[in-house]
Amino acid sequence: MNPLICFFEHNLFIYTLDYEVINCPPTLSVQVFLKQIEEKYFEKLKVVQVNFEFDHPERFEHQTALYQCPKAKVYVIRYYELKTLSEIKAASLTLDMNTEDIHFKPLMSKNDFIAKVQTIQQDICEGRLYQVNLTAPLEGETSENALNLFFKYEEKFQSQYKVLLPGTQLDIISFSPELFIENINETLTTRPIKGSSGSATDFVASLYKNKKEEAELSMIVDLLRNDLNSLGEAAAEVMAHRAPLQLGYIQHTYSEIKIKNNLPLGEVLGHMMPGGSISGCPKLESLKVIGEVEPYRRQIYTGTLGWWKKNDFKLNLAIRTFIKTGDKIFYHAGCGIVFDSDAELEWSEFLLKTGGLHVKV
């Protein structure tokens, strides 16, 4: 059996083999499920996985599912250690680093992707919305163990929020660079990422001075301020706007927004799911567009993964994430589409976000 590995703080990761897995029943709302878990396991450290669709599967049920999975899952941890990744690597005796390369094939053609960008831009011109995050899955085959895959890719995908969630049917390997929500000492923080560039050398010219990339992030900041402001009477504050995030294979800009919060995780997710940066703006309309233009259900991708204990929690946005089920492995990528997006460049950005995977176009 593989261990569970989850970012915790600084360079320390939760490492455990001793946990109980609780799936959200299909008929129960995720919010109620999380409330029940909280009441029963308040003091325990838990690792949580919540799908993109949250409590609104009806919006996406017409899309094709790539695999079966519960809409939310909680690992209640009985015993754990905090370790660095190199300590975990050293302790993993069966680790095989000579794994074969996996070839990934996008499940949407370039032409199809470009046509969808243009459809979205038409909607933007009509006044229907400002931005939509358009995504597509890639599919590969491998019989490799998930722990091997985690260490095979973890150096390629620089990321602060790495997770390996093992399962009997399905393993999740996430190298997300994006913080969705963190609640520590009654302060809730979110750090949306928007704006991407491949080149590390002309970062300033290609990303920082680019008005389109600036507007893309600004919209999402206003959207996330709105979602935080919906939590109660406190006011959301923008602490940073357009800070650089350089990850080697890709460069981004991100912002940081904070608010005082004393609501529990389930309620916070009820106000904030799905995340603004991976849906679009206005959010409700962009979710309708996603249901129209994306043929595959996102499921785990662009949901959220992280830890939770008492009133504190820290969850990533599940992007740059692999889902392994049987001999199949899926990875998704996406781009924020705005009026001044260049469809060809968005396709390049889609490929850039595969971080050097072997992609067969």
Place this chain on the structure above:
Amino acid sequence: MKAALIDHDDSFTQNLRQWLKPLFSQIDVYNHHDYFSQQSRLNSTYSLFVLSPGPKNPSDYHQTLEWLKTISPTTPVLGVCLGMQMIVLSESGAGAIKKYSPPLHGKKSKLHLSLGGENKSDENLLSLQGLSVARYHSLVCEPKNISPAFDVIANSADDQQVMWIQHQTKKWMGLQFHPESFLTEKPELHLNYLKKWLQK
């Protein structure tokens, strides 16, 4: 004072609520469907109705447009973005709202106020001259087709589009820009003006 904030399925409504908070002891947020489906809407208990921004075209919101036709001219209404376009459309012909290219979403422009009459020496309005405001729109008001009952208070300095209107006889004001956005400079000065306008 109490305000009713009518949400048109937007993602900035809670920011508007936060922006308005210093002026009101209570702000009730209603979804437009729910609000306009109610039998008794208790219009008289609110000191201000705010029509939120939102997706799509103002002509898609029949209930809001109908409601604007039924309310007393003294009922104060502030329309923001789509809200302003609904106010304008309710009193103008179809050509009053048109597509604008390129759409401006998450971008800033400076306000250029054209002040006449009693507004000319209004210090509060003068303090807003040249400030940056946030824009999220792909439709605009066509000045030559909007009802002459509206005064244009401000245009955008860079592309000369209608940013701010007031009705001459009704207590209606419209803002094409987003006073609640973090991109808007000194949002509290806009709120000061709203307070003064409500007291007029």
